[in-house]
Amino acid sequence: MAKILQIETATQVCSVALSIDGKTIILKEESGQNLHAANLTLFIEEVIRKAGLTYQDVDAVAVSKGPGSYTGLRIGVSTAKGLCYALEKPLIAIETLEMMAAGFMMENPAYEALICPMIDARRMEVYAATFDASLKLLEPTSAKIIDETSFADLLAQHQVSFLGDGAAKCAEALNHPNAVFHPSNFNSAQYMSALAFNAFNQSCFEDVAYFEPFYLKDFVVTQPKPKV
Structure with a gap:
């Protein structure tokens, strides 16, 4: 069985899922401003625990690669790469x-x-x-x-x-x-399952050391307006 941990942070949705053979079994997500940095690792821990697994039981980590929020993508991809490096698991990138x-x-x-x-x-x-x-x-x-x-x-x-x-x-x-x-955004890690499973079966893995998010546009720093 292919057990894949899935991370989606390309938009305001912070979403983590776990799938087995392309079927989502656990999902944890929340939508709001600036959630990813504080909640992503907590969501991952909760999903792993609820699935009754350990981190080593995971066969691969899939991450939404973009395009989307620069900060959200950076947090999601950095977390996914860190897990893959520490656990020696393959990294799968899914186009958002x-x-x-x-x-x-x-x-x-x-x-x-x-x-x-x-x-x-x-x-x-x-x-x-x-x-x-x-x-x-x-x-x-x-x-x-x-x-x-x-x-x-x-x-x-x-x-x-x-x-x-x-x-x-x-x-x-x-x-x-x-x-x-349609009012639904579909920015959810649960919708990554079939795509990630297909990539896993075809060994479509990323280089953990060199993979970067698909930002599409360069990050532009905006200056806050002066207070009157």
């Missing part, structure tokens, strides 16, 4: 938007149109990718500034389900009969 699309399909197995997960990147910019119902990548991950012309070609021919914490702010700009918006 693919995980979200997989989660949508798990909850909507009869769906047959297109899926566009979005992660908020401030203002009218999002990180987005487009998949079909089999999770085939149709448009690769990119940073998009959304306006009324965005996704025009796809929407002219297909229904597209937009989801994630970047989707709601785009609803007014993407005003089209074929555009459907």
Whole structure:
């Protein structure tokens, strides 16, 4: 049996799951500002304990690699790499938007149109990718500034389900009969299970020493406004 510890910290959701052979058996998660640094290791300990396992019983560690929050990704990946190094276990990296699309399909197995997960990147910019119902990548991950012309070609021919914490702010700009918006974000480690199990079976592992998150954009330090 493949027992995989799964970590998702790309957004405001701090999420840890444990799966066996691609099925989630334990999940611990919480959503809010600045949760990851304080809670991630506690969530991992709780998941391991509730599963009745030790850290050495885990066969691999999977982490959501991005894109997403710079700080969240850094915390999640650093924690995953530290566990893999200490336990001598393989590291699996799962693309965050693919995980979200997989989660949508798990909850909507009869769906047959297109899926566009979005992660908020401030203002009218999002990180987005487009998949079909089999999770085939149709448009690769990119940073998009959304306006009324965005996704025009796809929407002219297909229904597209937009989801994630970047989707709601785009609803007014993407005003089209074929555009459907879903309130659920699907940023959860539970939706990593099948993807991580497939990667494990194919030995798709990362170099623990050199792996870096998929930030997509350089980190920009903003200066706080002076107090009046």
